[in-house]
Amino acid sequence: MTDSNKNFYITTAISYPNGNPHIGHAYEAIITDVVARYHRIKGKNVMFLTGTDEHGIKMLQTAKKNNISAIDLANRNAPLFMQMLDQINSSHDDFIRTTEDRHAKACNEIWKRMYMNDDIYKDKYAGWYSIRDEAYYEEKELTKKENTFLSPQGTPVTWVEEESYFFKLSKYQDKLLKYYNDNPDFILPEKRKNEVVKFVESGLKDLSISRTTFDWGIKVPDDSKHVMYVWVDALTNYLTGVNYPDDSYHTYWPANFHIIGKDILRFHAVYWPAFLMSANIQLPKTIFAHGFLFNKGSKMSKSLGNVINPSDLINKYGIDQLRYFFLREVSMGNDGNYDDEGIIKRINADLANDLGNLVQRSFSMISKNCEGFIPLPGALNKEDIKINNDTVKLADRIDVLFEKIELNKILSEIWDQISNLNKYFSDQKPWELKKTDIDRMNTVLFVTVDNIRRISIMLIPFIPESANKILDLIGIDTAERSFNNIDTKDLQSFKKAIGDVKPIFPKIDE
Structure with a gap:
């Protein structure tokens, strides 16, 4: 039993x-x-x-x-x-x-x-x-x-x-x-x-x-x-x-x-x-x-001709993009509003720019400068430790928010950490470190990719297809994609080849 x-x-x-x-x-x-x-x-x-x-x-x-x-x-x-x-x-x-x-x-x-x-x-x-x-x-x-x-x-x-x-x-x-x-x-x-x-x-x-x-x-x-x-x-x-x-x-x-x-x-x-x-x-x-979803501020009604077939929006934007938009945009329990302009802005800003661009930049650097393999890190400094600890703590915070299904808050906090990770990557300037300190470059790239791994696991429930694509790119076994793996210390499991780096979230013309 x-x-x-x-x-x-x-x-x-x-x-x-x-x-x-x-x-x-x-x-x-x-x-x-x-x-x-x-x-x-x-x-x-x-x-x-x-x-x-x-x-x-x-x-x-x-x-x-x-x-x-x-x-x-x-x-x-x-x-x-x-x-x-x-x-x-x-x-x-x-x-x-x-x-x-x-x-x-x-x-x-x-x-x-x-x-x-x-x-x-x-x-x-x-x-x-x-x-x-x-x-x-x-x-x-x-x-x-x-x-x-x-x-x-x-x-x-x-x-x-x-x-x-x-x-x-x-x-x-x-x-x-x-x-x-x-x-x-x-x-x-x-x-x-x-x-x-x-x-x-x-x-x-x-x-x-x-x-x-x-x-x-x-x-x-x-x-x-x-x-x-x-x-x-x-x-x-x-x-x-x-x-x-x-x-x-x-x-x-x-x-x-x-x-x-x-x-x-x-x-x-x-x-x-x-x-x-x-x-x-x-x-x-x-x-x-x-709550209800409103199309351009109006409740869906056959007489208004604004009843939307989900397949039309999915075909237009992609299923993970649509899942993300509604889950992030609508405060749980409240009514929400959607239109093409709002969907496109959210996809381009959050998915294409914040997450997609970070994946593209960091993974491409590894492909070009580390023979296509995720490098092992050297000694971690305080910035490395802080970004790691903050991401791990976020997993605990997500557990609390899921108790009352506060999905938009979860995504908001995940994206705050994606923003922090983008800042970490930009501040550490690994493209400059490759000329002066290869070991430090390797550490920065590893820390960045490892935190992308953690965040991608957190995103599996929300955007499963895209989150799993990211994890596939860095060779994470399907058995290692649970919340229990977020704080893993097994660094050897990441000494893997980076897959073919292509945009996960193509930008949409406004």
Whole structure:
């Protein structure tokens, strides 16, 4: 049996495949992929789950518009999301589709557990429902615009009346508030937690968890007239992905992180933990809500014609360049903005100039002046020791920042150290030392390359293809690319030939 402390489970929210994937889907998957890759190179047994949420009335309506069945729509569009994940270089371990048999089995089990705990009862539902959000809202939450009531997300709501099963959400109000208080990192960032606490404190009403007006969904056990409300169905995917209800689900459960958009935080931070409490299942450790991406300051909208296909940006700029831009530019948990000008500036300044130019200058010097082999250093002076120590300390700092997924801060601090390394290289002037002190030149080149090695290992989760290219150039074995290798003292392992030095990040014409 594997050591549970060595296991790490992380998920994205699952995506609705009623349309094509957009850049928001890619952004969430990139964030999750970075965290998964980081924990892998820290030596963890990582399980990274993503997938598609294929039931519900939205899928039925879109299928009807396309004159196909809902399952045909799901079968047509789910592969587009798989393709998008490949394009962003996602390292996910499983892709779940909620139409799979394994998922129906998990949903039936959690429903039965909640029912046996006396938390499910049948009644009649009457209230405001948003098809787009797959959510019910109280009238006090609505706004009115041109004779149409809108949800807090700005989506239209309609009045619905039907027989429904209800979950006793009101029973869990105090339990949830106590849990939030006892587990301060359950909801991140902090400001999002405050929003959830305020919502729960305002009072929870029992939740409608089944529908009878359509049949595209998982049937309620022992009552096939009802299908499960989409959030019972969708949220349970996180258990399905680790083989629930089989006992082996404990290998990875509870999840370390659910990475989700801020618009679905209520479902993950209120409904989901209440369902799990009812079913006597451990709660996930942290729910992290990221912000939205805006195109030139505008929210993506089909009517505005600014919904961006991720593959268009990837083809234009490159996947690592795009991953870096969004992870560096967007403050985690906040909304972010992007346009061509901003992407190009960030790529040219940070990747091409700061990192790429340093790699090019130092590696080319070794190729020309050290017979193509990384030289061994002589005695280190205080400048050498300081740059080494600062880079090693940065690895410890990164560990702390990853605990709360502060990815843009991590990249900012890595780039501060890249700037310091550039200054070290320029101040030491190895091109002049080759005329006066070859041993000192060798030491400066070694220290520079060794710190590029350390920084490249730190960058593997963020820009995996490019970071590994740099490590390939200096002959670092794949087994020596973990955080444990950052402070290695085995200098002989670096007496290796420099590869063919070509620009890692070509500049983009503005």
